Amino acid sequence: MPDTRLTEEQESLRKTVEAFAREVVAPVAAAYDEARTFPYPVVAGMAEMGLFGLPFPESYGGQGADYFALCLAIEELARVDSSVAITLEAAVGLGAMPIHRFGSEAQKQQWLPLLAAGQALGAFGLTEPGAGSDAGGTRTTARLEDGQWVVNGSKAFITNSGTDITLLVTVTAVTAVTGRTAAGGKEISSILVPVPTPGFTAGPAYSKVGWHASDTHPLTFDDVRVPEENLLGERGRGYANFLQILDEGRIAISALAVGLAQGCVDESVKYAREREAFGRPIGQNQAIAFKIAEMEARAYVARTAYYDAAAKMLAGRSFKKEAAMAKLFASDAAVTNAREATQIYGGYGFMNEYPVARHWRDAKILEIGEGTSEVQKILIARELGL
Template sequence: MVDHRLSEEHEALRQSVEAFARKEVAPVIGEYYERAEFPYPLVRGMANMGLFGLPVAEEQGGMGGDYFALCLALEELARVDSSVAITLEAGVSLGVMPISRFGNEQQKRQWLPRLASGEVLGAFGLTEPGGGSDAGATRTTAVLDGDEWVVNGSKSFITNSGTDITALVTVTAVTGEKPDGGKEISTILVPAGTPGFTVAPKYSKVGWNASDTHELSFDNCRVPAENLLGERGRGYAQFLSILTEGRVAIAALGVGLAQGCVDECLRYAGEREAFGHRIGGYQAIQFKLADMELRTHTARLAYYDAASRMLRGESYRKQAAAAKLASSNAAMDNARDATQIFGGYGFMNETPVGRFYRDAKILEIGEGTSEVQRMLIARELGLPSA
């Protein structure tokens, strides 16, 4: 029997995050957004709820939940604001999970309790200025010199990399050459404040303005040899695994934004009058809202399916790519329709839909562009790669 009802534990979590988003995030996030300021009090609130440790085992300092619990939390946060949601998403899927999945026992003991508690944040340094979607074109290098790695290179668009509570960045780097002549890519843990590790000033962004994003540079940055994360030369495979998980989380975030558009438009359509009637009574508005609800519902089912396959230990690469593609499309289309329903008010930054419109576009780019998702789906269908 197919049953999409949430368990009691998942529903209780969903309700608690929904209440936090409505009562704590919604009243203040607009001001943080306009100031492009990182919302430390809200991050502390999420930390106090245990959200950064949701999919981490209790013995590692986490809540002992599952990845689907993280997705539910992200959806509820993004219904109100995506900056707060992406801070949690990146903090967990890109900060915590690489160490949880691939770290040795010493690395887990050193980093996971603080990361899972939300006391500190971790970041994942993958994208490079000239690389974009071609992660295999990594140019950052890490050369083993005695008992230290010497890291040189740069990373761009790295979330949670420059906050006052950022503790480390996991960096992909070329550490040698494979027997076939290809690049040997490994992942290295670089603690914040390491000499030679520089965080550039924050970007001026179109959206996600209350989240933290920087370019990073490494100039003869030395870290201990034991900061190698996982097996040498397996960095490419590791980050592909992390990105597949992350696509499910980003899909949940996109569904949250799409649902937020529906929520706001339903409220507005019941209040706004035009030509003597509330606009919710006009079929043109009703049809838009019906389409918005359909997109949201379909995208939610897609990420539920991907998450359930992940938790059962089944292959879910195709489903994760499909969920990410469906949710980013739904978010972008719903944000556009919501702005149209709100009219001039939808173009104002003080309205949630104004923020939704600005935040939606990055979902078609970050953690794998929509074009990359289509490539992945095609490969999973057995079609040849170019």
């Protein structure tokens, strides 16, 4: 069994972010959600706390903590607002982490300090209109011409790609002249595209069911030219490298899902104590009490799962199966708890002025983003040798 006890330092971080979420994020979350605007002041506050630099070395402007510390912060933010939580998760896990994992020393020195400081955001351009779960179906291309990569293609559903502080987008693209490796597979590489660059366009923001205060755009690349040294990692290793990033990211998304699931418990307990029906608080009714008890159990088990996956990752052990299981279970727990919390609130749960309504709208994407639930099942089955 994984050790779910936090160290004194970890608990201090958790409490600090919990207080920030309660005192700074919660009072403004509904307004940003309704206006569908990016919460720049909140992000600035997170940057001042050092949250964007948590897992990075101090030599690059980071906090010198680890990936688990990042997950703890994401969970606490998501208890209050998923838009803020996914902004942090995507900026660190998807925007900056590929540079930290695979970048040259020059690339790290150039990009990581700004990203770790939260003064700028990075984005991760993998998904395409015709290549979602089948990420290997990438059609975006990048050809070498006179010492420059010339990128053409499009990406879809890219988080943090169109803010006023977006610094770069890392793009996966087919880079071989023939589009194939010697073994016959696609040669997919990763290219760093600074923002702005001529020919790069972030389209209008999507109108989404949830995550209204999170920045999400389609991207187009029309003869976008960047220096040859903007290749991130080895040529032809882009797809494999991003699969590794996604394995890690599933732990962070699990933490976000746990936060949402726990936030639903928080709101349901509060409401069940205050709301009276038939002359007594509804929490005294076994039907409501049992429903909330099951919600708490889901959040606890999901948290234990992502703690275990994170521990294995940080210990240098295989964690692919554990990350997939954590993401599968935690996303289901989030969706179920959001539905149950809405039911407990009754008609009020259908009103956007209550946090459970936002949790309900925000939960579903957790079963889709960074690998659908079906993909997680495929990964788990493969790890079992099936």
